[in-house]
Amino acid sequence: MIDLRSDTVTRPTPGMLRAMMRARVGDDVFRDDPSVCALEERAAAFLGQPRALFLPSGTMANVTALKAWTQPGEAVIADRRSHTVRYEVGGGAVICGLMFDTVDMPDGLLTPEAVRGAARAPDVHQPVTRVVQIENTHNLAGGVCYPLARVRAxxxxxxxxxxxxxxxGARLANAAVAQGVSAQEYGRLCDSATLCLSKGLGCPVGTVLAGPADFIERARRIRKMLGGGMRQAGYLAAAGLYALRYHVERLAEDHAHARLLAEGLAGVPGIEADPAAVQTNLVFFRVAGGPARATELVTRLKSGGVLVSLLGPDLARxxxxxxxxxxxxxxxxxxVTRAMRQR
Ligand SMILES: Cc1ncc(COP(=O)(O)O)c(C=O)c1O
Known part of the structure; x- marks a missing residue:
């Protein structure tokens, strides 16, 4: 199978597995795991923040960050299609008691004007706006990157x-490589940032959350409350350290493959793809003929040994x-060409 459903489907490479097997470990809830401590130190530097925390998933890292910055009843500004709004099971509302003030950005990227427009007035009737949340790369907007200047603004x-x-920053390393800047340059412009190790970086599990020391201490307690305190997590942290060393620069290869794929798809009759819109490793394309035809394509591709995701009625990724x-x-x-030729 050629599995193009997500970059989360990767298996550890032999080198990564060796690093995991050699890891020195301890009980990380007691802060005794040297590999986790080393990963957190490395991740903080990578993300341009004083401290970092290792968590099981990107979803837990986002909800932990939101909870560490807010009190129940406060508001967060985010793009309508952001992962926290669409795909995190409402955790921001359920676990943090937050209101999401969403804005509809055509390219998924917030602007200062949009934030100004969405911020609540200091008024006794209104929730207090506390956080602005940006997604880089933005998944549902096609894997697009924030220009550094926009984050600065x-x-x-x-x-x-x-x-x-x-x-x-589930795919922040992709954004950094695509934009020719360091993840650190992005991260230090933010108050907190995540990075998923289990997406393009190829680890089996894990996300790091970085921010100031007091924020990370609050996040550590929240992680424990959510059941994310792990014990000999150093085996997983070792994979993260390996990935930060060996799997960042190579993301350029994934981006080149994505462009190649989009260029090929654009030439298939009945497929609508825009190679110029592909900035990183995500390729979105539409299937002419409506939802039934799109479902049919995905099914045919599966029998032909290729897996892709359907993210909308006629929208595949x-x-x-x-x-x-x-x-x-x-x-x-x-x-794809064969499947689209079949009637
Ligand atoms: C942009 C973005 N943020 C957060 C997540 C959540 O990561 P996880 O699947 O590790 O919970 C994802 C997962 O696909 C994502 O694409």
Whole structure:
């Protein structure tokens, strides 16, 4: 199978597995795990923040960050299509008691004007706006990246308004590589940032959350409350350390494969794809002929050995990653062409 459903489907490489097996471990709830401590130190530097915390997932990292910045009844500003709004089971509302003031950005990227417009007035009737949350890369907007200048402008505004700027950086390493900047440059403009190790970076489990020391101590307690305090987590942290060392620069390869895929898809009759819109490793495409035809395509591709996701009635997503080679892209394109020819 060529699995293009997500970059979360990767298996650890032999080198990563060796690093995991050699890990020195301890009980991380007692802060005794040297590998977790080393990962947290490395991740803090990588994300340009004083401290970091290792968590099981991106979802837990986002809800932990939101809870650490807010009190129940407060408000967070986010794009309508952001992962926290669409795909985190309402955790921001249930666990943190937050209101999401969503804004509809055509390209998924918040602007200072949009934030100003969505911020609540200091008025006894209204919740207090506390956090601005941005997603980089933005999944549902097609894997697009925030230009550094935009984050800088948001930083200036949130500072002036006394709001926390949280970056859901599930694919921040992809954004950094695509934009030719370091993750640190992005991270230090934010008050907190996440990075998923289990997506493009190829780890089996894990996300790091970075921020100031007092924020990370609050986050540590919240993680424990959510059941995310792990014990000999150093085996997983060792995979993270390996990934930060060996799997960041290579993301450029995934991006090149994604462009190749989009260019090929754009040439298949009945498929609508825009190669110019592909900035990182996510390729979204529409299938002409409506939802039934799109479902049919996905089913046919599966029988042909290629897996993609359907994210809307006629909207499909293919994701390149560590376990996808150029030859797989070529094979996937042949499978799409064949499937679209069938009546
Ligand atoms: C942008 C974004 N944020 C957060 C997450 C959540 O990560 P996890 O699946 O590890 O909970 C994802 C997962 O796909 C994501 O794409």
């Amino acid at each position: 948001l930083r200036r505004l949130t500072r002036a308004m006394g709001l926390a700027l949280h970056m859901d 293919a994701v390149t990653h560590l376990d996808v080679r150029r030859a797989d892209i070529e094979k996937a394109l042949r499978a």
